[in-house]
Amino acid sequence: MLSQRRKDMASQTEENYLKALYSLSVGKIEVNISELSAALNVSNPTVNSMVKNLKTKGLVKYEKYKPLSLTEKGRKAAALIVRKHRLTEMFLVEKMGFGWEEVHEIAEQLEHVNSSKLFDRMDELMDFPLVDPHGSPIPDRNGNISESAYEPLSKFSVGRKVKLAALGHSSTEFLKYLNSRELSLGTEIEIKSIEPYDGSMVLSYQNHASETFTKAVCESLLVERVG
Amino acid sequence: MLSQRRKDMASQTEENYLKALYSLSVGKIEVNISELSAALNVSNPTVNSMVKNLKTKGLVKYEKYKPLSLTEKGRKAAALIVRKHRLTEMFLVEKMGFGWEEVHEIAEQLEHVNSSKLFDRMDELMDFPLVDPHGSPIPDRNGNISESAYEPLSKFSVGRKVKLAALGHSSTEFLKYLNSRELSLGTEIEIKSIEPYDGSMVLSYQNHASETFTKAVCESLLVERVG
DNA sequence: CTAATATGTTAGAGTCTTCTAACAAATATT
DNA sequence: AATATTTGTTAGAAGACTCTAACATATTAG
Numbered sequence: 001m002l003s004q005r006r007k008d009m010a011s012q013t014e015e016n017y018l019k020a021l022y023s024l025s026v027g028k029i030e031v032n033i034s035e036l037s038a039a040l041n042v043s044n045p046t047v048n049s050m051v052k053n054l055k056t057k058g059l060v061k062y063e064k065y066k067p068l069s070l071t072e073k074g075r076k077a078a079a080l081i082v083r084k085h086r087l088t089e090m091f092l093v094e095k096m097g098f099g100w101e102e103v104h105e106i107a108e109q110l111e112h113v114n115s116s117k118l119f120d121r122m123d124e125l126m127d128f129p130l131v132d133p134h135g136s137p138i139p140d141r142n143g144n145i146s147e148s149a150y151e152p153l154s155k156f157s158v159g160r161k162v163k164l165a166a167l168g169h170s171s172t173e174f175l176k177y178l179n180s181r182e183l184s185l186g187t188e189i190e191i192k193s194i195e196p197y198d199g200s201m202v203l204s205y206q207n208h209a210s211e212t213f214t215k216a217v218c219e220s221l222l223v224e225r226v227g
Numbered sequence: 228m229l230s231q232r233r234k235d236m237a238s239q240t241e242e243n244y245l246k247a248l249y250s251l252s253v254g255k256i257e258v259n260i261s262e263l264s265a266a267l268n269v270s271n272p273t274v275n276s277m278v279k280n281l282k283t284k285g286l287v288k289y290e291k292y293k294p295l296s297l298t299e300k301g302r303k304a305a306a307l308i309v310r311k312h313r314l315t316e317m318f319l320v321e322k323m324g325f326g327w328e329e330v331h332e333i334a335e336q337l338e339h340v341n342s343s344k345l346f347d348r349m350d351e352l353m354d355f356p357l358v359d360p361h362g363s364p365i366p367d368r369n370g371n372i373s374e375s376a377y378e379p380l381s382k383f384s385v386g387r388k389v390k391l392a393a394l395g396h397s398s399t400e401f402l403k404y405l406n407s408r409e410l411s412l413g414t415e416i417e418i419k420s421i422e423p424y425d426g427s428m429v430l431s432y433q434n435h436a437s438e439t440f441t442k443a444v445c446e447s448l449l450v451e452r453v454g
Numbered sequence: 455c456t457a458a459t460a461t462g463t464t465a466g467a468g469t470c471t472t473c474t475a476a477c478a479a480a481t482a483t484t
Numbered sequence: 485a486a487t488a489t490t491t492g493t494t495a496g497a498a499g500a501c502t503c504t505a506a507c508a509t510a511t512t513a514g
Contacts, residue, residue: 013501033462046502048463053500065462065509095322096348109340115333121323240471260492273472275493280470292479292492 005114010059012112015081016040017050018059019111021070022078030067079143084119085111086132086139091122116141131166131222150222153189154199154215160191162223174220181211188226232341237286239339242308243267244277245286246338248297249305257294306370311346312338313359313366318349321356327402343368358393377449380416381426381442387418389450401447408438415453 005011010018020039024031037047051068054060059074070078088107092098098106113119120141123129130146131137137145150165164187167174178184183205192202192210199215213221232238237245247266251258264274278295281287286301297305315334319325325333340346347368350356357373358364364372377392391414394401405411416432426442440448 011500034460042501043503044462045464045504050501092345096345096352098344098348102344106340106342106345109342110337113333113336115336117325117329118319118323118333121325125323238470261490269471270473271492272474272494277471 009114010057010077014050014054014057014059015077015112017047017054018070018074018078019081019085021060021068022075022082025070025075030069032067036068076143079139079145081111083139083141083143084113086136087119087122087126090126090129090132090138094126095122134219150224152219153191153201153221153223154218156191156223158191158193161188161226162191163188163226164221165224166222167220177217181213182206182208183211189223236341237284237304241277241281241284241286242304242339244274244281245297245301245305246308246312248287248295249302249309252297252302257296259294263295303370306366306372308338310366310368310370311340313363314346314349314353316359317353317356317365321353322349328399363393377451379446380418380428380448380450381445383418383450385418385420388415388453389418390415390453391448392451393449394447404444408440409433409435410438416450 017036017040020036021031024035024039033044033047033051036051037044040047051060051062054074055062058071059077060068061071062068085107088110089100089103092103092106093100123138129138131150134152139145153162153164156162164183164185166185167178183189187205189203189205192204194201195212199218200212201215201218202210202212204210244263244267247263248258251262251266260271260274260278263278264271267274278287278289281301282289285298286304287295288298289295312334315337316330319330319333320327350365356365358377366372380389380391383389391410391412393412394405410416410432414432416430419429419431419437421428422439426445427439428442428445429437429439431437
């Protein structure tokens with residue numbers, strides 16, 4: 001029998017609109033129709049009619065000619081899709097040996113699978129990670145993001161003092177590399193300078209006054225602010 | 228951006244028609260429109276028009292008022308969907324700790340994911356299994372099914388020792404029934420006696436010295452010889 | 455402030471998948 | 485064989501998602 005989605009559930013297409021709106025809403029509340037159509041690679045009229053549809057479902061706030069925003073219901077729905085996406089990426093990398101470049105496309109498809117069991121099981125098998133390796137937080141089963149989400153070191157600027165809180169990934173080589181630099185979880189770090197050319201950072205920590213790390217490495221060092 | 232399927236690829240709906248046709252074709256070549264509409268829970272005219280569509284794509288053979296069948300191209304396409312379904316079921320059970328009853332619904336969704344990498348990786352992580360947790364054979368990357376070495380238990384005679392290798396079908400009730408008898412894949416079984424009247428068999432296995440199974444059940448227990 | 459530009463909306467149409475109602479062909483029954 | 489039943493087909497329509505063309509409103513620049 002042809003498996004069909006429950007009527008009260010967002011279609012895959014609707015889910016993609018919600019997710020895009022969610023991403024575009026990071027750091028602001030309202031989003032333009034045009035931003036959304038650019039993000040989804042779809043025409044303005046298409047977005048316009050979908051937005052009306054999402055409004056009748058109580059997922060977005062919207063008035064003619066005004067920018068739009070997610071309702072609380074819409075925000076939660078979107079966060080749950082993002083949760084599925086990020087858990088999937090994490091699982092593919094951590095448990096199935098994929099590289100980070102390969103997983104996005106697969107997660108784009110798996111994020112629409114209707115089975116909280118599947119994703120909760122992934123979560124469990126990975127010991128409930130709070131962030132994905134890019135430092136992006138993974139929403140919990142209720143669509144909430146833990147307050148203390150860590151950020152990649154690469155996002156900060158010179159002078160910042162931080163504490164190493166987590167690693168973006170935990171390959172043996174990466175761990176060995178960090179050991180060789182005597183950098184471990186909990187270490188306090190200060191950013192001494194940033195090379196504008198390639199984004200590499202010079203850090204000082206413990207008895208290391210000046211160690212250089214590439215941008216790629218700094219993106220996998222997840223930190224929290226100190227002081 | 229909204230991820231869309233390649234134009235030369237079957238839609239999810241088309242894939243479901245191919246898969247149903249494939250299942251209905253087991254043991255025969257041709258299938259009725261009505262059988263297909265019953266299997267897919269869809270009206271006759273709907274199947275009729277989809278079949279015409281699949282014909283123009285070279286996936287089914289069909290003439291007005293005649294029964295239909297898969298072309299070689301359609302057979303292969305269907306087998307590859309079945310491969311994805313069965314690998315997924317197997318992976319969920321073997322690697323993610325799901326029960327047999329829980330995995331079908333999830334696999335129904337994952338089978339439409341477009342990523343041979345994902346499924347080949349599952350295959351590899353499980354050491355290339357030949358059958359899924361319900362005992363059905365898993366087609367290879369080319370859509371071919373390995374000649375099954377398994378035979379129904381009902382073919383054997385008293386004194387034979389065998390190992391349960393696969394199941395002929397996978398209804399939830401059948402699975403529950405086997406669970407209730409503590410009979411699972413891999414269990415070694417000896418045929419103690421056969422009732423000539425109705426073909427039912429008395430078996431001994433593990434800590435069950437004497438359990439009776441009907442002929443119908445024994446025909447769905449696929450086994451390999453032991454010793 | 456008015457004109458030019460950017461952004462948003464409406465109208466109308468096309469594809470995909472589905473339906474029901476009405477009709478046609480094939481099969482089974484008497 | 486003639487009729488009844490089952491099976492298959494055609495026609496027409498609807499909903500979801502998309503488009504382009506034309507028009508309306510907002511915003512920006514002179």
